[in-house]
Amino acid sequence: MRTINFHNKVIIITGASFGIGRELALQFAEQGAWLVLAARNIEKLEELVKECQQRGGRALAVPTDLSEESQCKMLIEASVKKFGRIDVLINNAGMALASRFENLEDLTLYEKTIKVNFLGGVYCTHYALPYLKESSGRIVAVSSLRGIFASGTADGYPASKHAMAGFYDSLRNELWDRGVSVTVIYPGWVSTGITARTLNPDGTPKGEISRHEKKAMSVDKCASMILKATARRKREVIMTFMGKFGRWLRLAFPRWVDGMSRKKTK
Numbered sequence: 001m002r003t004i005n006f007h008n009k010v011i012i013i014t015g016a017s018f019g020i021g022r023e024l025a026l027q028f029a030e031q032g033a034w035l036v037l038a039a040r041n042i043e044k045l046e047e048l049v050k051e052c053q054q055r056g057g058r059a060l061a062v063p064t065d066l067s068e069e070s071q072c073k074m075l076i077e078a079s080v081k082k083f084g085r086i087d088v089l090i091n092n093a094g095m096a097l098a099s100r101f102e103n104l105e106d107l108t109l110y111e112k113t114i115k116v117n118f119l120g121g122v123y124c125t126h127y128a129l130p131y132l133k134e135s136s137g138r139i140v141a142v143s144s145l146r147g148i149f150a151s152g153t154a155d156g157y158p159a160s161k162h163a164m165a166g167f168y169d170s171l172r173n174e175l176w177d178r179g180v181s182v183t184v185i186y187p188g189w190v191s192t193g194i195t196a197r198t199l200n201p202d203g204t205p206k207g208e209i210s211r212h213e214k215k216a217m218s219v220d221k222c223a224s225m226i227l228k229a230t231a232r233r234k235r236e237v238i239m240t241f242m243g244k245f246g247r248w249l250r251l252a253f254p255r256w257v258d259g260m261s262r263k264k265t266k
């Protein structure tokens with residue numbers, strides 16, 4: 001299959017200040033891409049701009065809170081103002097909340113999770129779509145295995161990731177004759193520090209990396225798989241064998257798969 005090089009391609013990455021988004025920026029920069037880096041932490045973004053430039057890319061940092069539609073609109077406007085086009089939109093930003101539903105005292109955190117993980121991507125896609133149609137561009141959404149399987153607890157994270165699948169799979173159908181591809185990525189555990197940033201029911205970060213993450217896929221491997229999938233306009237990537245196999249297993253043995261989800265959440 002023909003793959004493309006991202007030299008001089010304009011790529012917006014949300015959630016670029018840490019983890020998968022940061023590593024994606026560095027790997028695209030090595031190919032000479034023009035990057036727009038979005039997140040709230042401007043210091044981290046400014047450092048990343050310099051690193052991308054050192055690796056051969058061009059980069060612009062745009063401080064953005066993805067939960068605000070107006071800020072997503074400004075992100076797209078700033079991208080077009082700086083680089084004149086958009087070739088790839090990577091909706092990667094995410095936050096994780098770990099709580100039993102019954103332990104949530106107020107629903108603000110639940111709402112915030114849906115906004116950042118799901119609606120932020122919808123807002124960016126809405127404002128970027130006219131430019132992506134012009135460039136026959138690519139939309140990439142970073143979901144999670146928890147967007148395919150039920151979790152052991154009903155916090156906002158699995159709901160936000162299941163919503164992503166419904167939106168992006170339908171959008172792919174809607175755009176099939178418009179030249180814009182839609183790729184959904186389903187990572188398993190990736191070693192980024194996300195578990196330390198995961199929020200408790202009271203909104204405080206857990207502050208400690210979980211044992212699952214210590215045995216996880218490396219962030220550079222995850223980013224390079226996303227790069228390849230973006231280049232090849234793949235429909236989706238399920239990153240682990242158990243993720244791929246579990247989908248089929250669930251059809252035959254749904255109760256057994258539910259039991260596995262409960263065990264994993266513990």
Ligand SMILES: NC(=O)c1ccc[n+]([C@@H]2O[C@H](COP(=O)([O-])OP(=O)(O)OC[C@H]3O[C@@H](n4cnc5c(N)ncnc54)[C@H](OP(=O)(O)O)[C@@H]3O)[C@@H](O)[C@H]2O)c1
Nearest residue numbers: 015017018019020039040041065066094144189190192194
């Ligand atoms: N790591 C894993 O094990 C794993 C597994 C499956 C799926 N995923 C998914 O992969 C994506 C990236 O995860 P990661 O591990 O790289 O997470 P991470 O290291 O915690 O990074 C999350 C990124 O999202 C940004 N973000 C959070 N809230 C935001 C907001 N309100 N507005 C703008 N940006 C915001 C953060 O930047 P600021 O704080 O600077 O805003 C940060 O850059 C997420 O969608 C996550 O759900 C991760």
